Amino acid sequence: MESQDLRKVGLKVTLPRLKVLEILETSDQRHMSAEDVYKALLEMEEEIGLATVYRVLTQFEGAGLVSRLSIDGGHAVFELEDGTHHDHLLCVRCNGIEEFVDEVIEQRQRAIAKQKGFEMTEHSLYIYGICRKCQESQ
Amino acid sequence: MESQDLRKVGLKVTLPRLKVLEILETSDQRHMSAEDVYKALLEMEEEIGLATVYRVLTQFEGAGLVSRLSIDGGHAVFELEDGTHHDHLLCVRCNGIEEFVDEVIEQRQRAIAKQKGFEMTEHSLYIYGICRKCQESQ
DNA sequence: GTGTAAATGAGAAAAGTTTTCATTTATATT
DNA sequence: AATATAAATGAAAACTTTTCTCATTTACAC
Ligand SMILES: [Mn+2]
Ligand SMILES: [Mn+2]
Ligand SMILES: [Zn+2]
Ligand SMILES: [Zn+2]
Numbered sequence: 001m002e003s004q005d006l007r008k009v010g011l012k013v014t015l016p017r018l019k020v021l022e023i024l025e026t027s028d029q030r031h032m033s034a035e036d037v038y039k040a041l042l043e044m045e046e047e048i049g050l051a052t053v054y055r056v057l058t059q060f061e062g063a064g065l066v067s068r069l070s071i072d073g074g075h076a077v078f079e080l081e082d083g084t085h086h087d088h089l090l091c092v093r094c095n096g097i098e099e100f101v102d103e104v105i106e107q108r109q110r111a112i113a114k115q116k117g118f119e120m121t122e123h124s125l126y127i128y129g130i131c132r133k134c135q136e137s138q
Numbered sequence: 139m140e141s142q143d144l145r146k147v148g149l150k151v152t153l154p155r156l157k158v159l160e161i162l163e164t165s166d167q168r169h170m171s172a173e174d175v176y177k178a179l180l181e182m183e184e185e186i187g188l189a190t191v192y193r194v195l196t197q198f199e200g201a202g203l204v205s206r207l208s209i210d211g212g213h214a215v216f217e218l219e220d221g222t223h224h225d226h227l228l229c230v231r232c233n234g235i236e237e238f239v240d241e242v243i244e245q246r247q248r249a250i251a252k253q254k255g256f257e258m259t260e261h262s263l264y265i266y267g268i269c270r271k272c273q274e275s276q
Numbered sequence: 277g278t279g280t281a282a283a284t285g286a287g288a289a290a291a292g293t294t295t296t297c298a299t300t301t302a303t304a305t306t
Numbered sequence: 307a308a309t310a311t312a313a314a315t316g317a318a319a320a321c322t323t324t325t326c327t328c329a330t331t332t333a334c335a336c
Contacts, residue, residue, distance in 0.1 A: 014284080033323095054323090073323095074293095091256070100254065102250060105243050108243050112265065116269075118227050118265065118269055120265055120266070121230060124263070126262050128261060129259050130259070135255070150301085192292090211291095211292095
């Protein structure tokens with residue numbers, strides 16, 4: 001019952017919001033660009049404008065429902081927030097995304113920030129490479 | 139003698155290329171956007187188009203003379219390549235950039251890629267925060 | 277059911293970067 | 307030194323991703 005999720009964060013329950021949420025929950029890709037979401041909506045015959053998709057995703061981000069990854073050449077992907085921090089591996093061949101958590105890295109980052117006198121607010125870490133599947137297929 | 143540097147990497151010796159190189163070498167900021175370089179050129183009375191600045195920086199990157207950081211909100215900064223890898227701390231208040239090297243993180247990244255079956259090609263790591271100077275000034 | 281504030285859609289705008297194409301320039305060859 | 311030519315440049319247009327504007331529609335408190 002997603003309507004409650006929306007009300008809980010102070011957002012009116014509208015069709016675009018419900019549908020975007022539905023796409024994020026049911027898509028087989030966990031990480032989706034606004035364009036991906038928009039196209040998935042078109043495929044389910046929902047005529048929701050791209051501007052609205054961006055708006056809704058940004059609001060969801062503000063509400064803590066989704067998080068946004070800012071990938072290299074300035075385009076963002078979104079994923080449902082699951083409450084746990086993780087970082088990403090990006091396949092440069094198929095653009096697939098995998099996740100990882102590494103406490104050693106997390107801790108070293110805090111140590112570096114401290115050592116440099118930074119009050120750390122966040123970090124962004126991406127490992128680029130060729131995923132297993134892409135290596136196998138030639 | 140930068141002319142040799144250019145010839146060495148197969149680039150014709152032109153005024154825009156020499157001047158962009160000069161800016162990168164003499165500016166007090168090690169990390170500069172294309173716009174920064176463009177403005178610095180204007181200040182030294184060199185009428186070099188922004189498109190040329192982008193072209194030259196991209197060629198320099200291809201030639202291994204500079205490296206490009208792709209910062210969050212989709213705008214790039216460039217720095218002279220010094221042959222050694224390092225990562226960056228970004229101040230969210232003054233946009234200042236500091237550098238660090240951490241072998242533990244480097245090694246953990248390789249371990250994670252290996253564990254996930256990735257053939258790692260590169261990585262990008264940014265620590266965001268408020269730098270010492272900005273903390274002190276209020 | 278109504279009123280009102282909020283949300284939406286369509287298109288314009290913004291920001292950063294790349295491309296196009298006519299003109300200029302560097303350099304290899306005479 | 308003059309010439310030929312492939313490459314580089316400048317200016318403007320195009321592009322990409324995202325945000326904004328504003329007229330219209332919708333959700334929901336009353
Ligand atoms: Mn993720
Ligand atoms: Mn650097
Ligand atoms: Zn892959
Ligand atoms: Zn600062």
